[in-house]
Amino acid sequence: MTLKIGRGAAAPPFLVMDVIAAANARQAALPPGGPKVIRMEVGQPGTGAPAGALAAARAALGSGDPLGYTEAFGRRSLRERIAAHYRDWYDLAVPVDRVAVTVGASGGFPLAFLAAFDPGDRVALAAPFYPPYVNILSALGMTPVALEVGPETRFQPNVAALDRLDPPPDGLIVASPCNPAGTMLHLDELTEIAAWCDRRGVRLISDEIYHGLHYDSPIATAAALSPHAVVVNSFSKYFSMTGWRIGWLLLPEDLVRPVECLAQNLFISAPHISQIAAEAAFECGVELEGNVARYRRSRDLLLRELPRAGFDRLSPAEGAFYLFADITERSNDSVAFCARMLAEVGVAATPGVDFDRTRGNRFVRFSYCGPEGDMAEAAERLRGWR
Numbered sequence: 119m120t121l122k123i124g125r126g127a128a129a130p131p132f133l134v135m136d137v138i139a140a141a142n143a144r145q146a147a148l149p150p151g152g153p154k155v156i157r158m159e160v161g162q163p164g165t166g167a168p169a170g171a172l173a174a175a176r177a178a179l180g181s182g183d184p185l186g187y188t189e190a191f192g193r194r195s196l197r198e199r200i201a202a203h204y205r206d207w208y209d210l211a212v213p214v215d216r217v218a219v220t221v222g223a224s225g226g227f228p229l230a231f232l233a234a235f236d237p238g239d240r241v242a243l244a245a246p247f248y249p250p251y252v253n254i255l256s257a258l259g260m261t262p263v264a265l266e267v268g269p270e271t272r273f274q275p276n277v278a279a280l281d282r283l284d285p286p287p288d289g290l291i292v293a294s295p296c297n298p299a300g301t302m303l304h305l306d307e308l309t310e311i312a313a314w315c316d317r318r319g320v321r322l323i324s325d326e327i328y329h330g331l332h333y334d335s336p337i338a339t340a341a342a343l344s345p346h347a348v349v350v351n352s353f354s355k356y357f358s359m360t361g362w363r364i365g366w367l368l369l370p371e372d373l374v375r376p377v378e379c380l381a382q383n384l385f386i387s388a389p390h391i392s393q394i395a396a397e398a399a400f401e402c403g404v405e406l407e408g409n410v411a412r413y414r415r416s417r418d419l420l421l422r423e424l425p426r427a428g429f430d431r432l433s434p435a436e437g438a439f440y441l442f443a444d445i446t447e448r449s450n451d452s453v454a455f456c457a458r459m460l461a462e463v464g465v466a467a468t469p470g471v472d473f474d475r476t477r478g479n480r481f482v483r484f485s486y487c488g489p490e491g492d493m494a495e496a497a498e499r500l501r502g503w504r
């Protein structure tokens with residue numbers, strides 16, 4: 119007898135995990151003390167949680183607090199601190215009741231999608247994209263609609279591309295700075311998109327996880343531009359707390375109660391200890407800005423040096439810690455290209471196929487969140503490689 123398997127089982131792998139495994143295997147095969155594999159495939163800060171967050175977590179562990187479930191939307195004090203963050207960074211007053219603490223941005227996506235959309239709904243997003251957007255939507259029975267964008271719009275969607283969608287979508291996901299291109303939607307562009315969504319009754323979901331990691335232009339939050347937008351954010355990137363699995367949603371009024379009910383059922387609450395650490399992380403600005411300065415230097419170095427190594431078609435990255443390289447002139451098979459780069463010069467990067475199913479064979483994503491010295495070394499190794 120064959121039992122039924124649900125559509126969620128069709129979710130494709132997140133291929134970067136395979137690249138990580140290959141880089142680990144390559145490192146293990148190298149002689150100890152010799153040159154190491156340079157990790158430019160991973161998208162997580164190597165720095166760990168800031169010292170103040172660690173101290174708060176240690177104190178909580180020693181306090182006798184049982185650290186049980188919190189309310190589904192999180193500890194009140196953390197929600198208040200997140201609301202204050204909008205005042206500090208964006209000069210925006212945010213009602214605490216609209217802040218929902220989640221299990222990372224990843225935990226926020228199914229909550230937002232389930233509350234905002236029905237199975238069969240069409241949700242637009244730019245391609246290249248962060249793969250889980252598409253994989254989660256598909257697992258939930260929604261239809262992702264990829265808008266193929268390129269360097270002419272800095273790999274971001276615009277109103278002209280949205281206007282061409284017939285029928286119009288039910289939702290739109292944007293990310294600025296985005297993964298994998300590291301490019302941004304500037305205030306005027308996001309304003310236009312938010313207004314377009316509001317005019318058409320399209321629910322805007324804005325992934326703002328890379329806010330804080332922006333180097334040239336100011337960031338804009340969709341929360342200031344539309345009363346209907348859902349903002350997704352996280353402590354994983356700027357706050358350097360990936361494994362603590364903590365993030366937040368900023369919800370429009372009509373989705374507060376639906377998301378609360380979903381969160382109670384799906385997650386109960388985000389990890390309590392992480393909520394305490396995250397609240398303290400807001401006071402660690404000096405340490406965190408030190409990380410940002412390092413990323414900025416690495417970005418500048420790679421934008422200068424990678425073209426000398428034959429990667430001369432790079433995304434104009436203004437944020438996050440990624441560069442998306444068009445390798446059309448060098449290869450039509452980014453998986454094989456990355457495998458050869460790893461084998462021959464020990465530089466691990468992610469093939470674009472993860473992010474764009476039709477054109478990703480011609481792109482590679484370089485992540486520069488690793489040690490600064492490694493980035494210079496990678497550029498050096500790649501200069502001598504063809």
Ligand SMILES: Cc1ncc(COP(=O)(O)O)c(C=O)c1O
Pocket residue numbers: 161221222223224225248293296297325327351352353354360364365
């Ligand atoms: C654009 C984007 N959104 C969301 C996430 C997931 O973040 P979290 O660790 O908060 O679940 C990532 C992780 O790389 C990402 O790049």
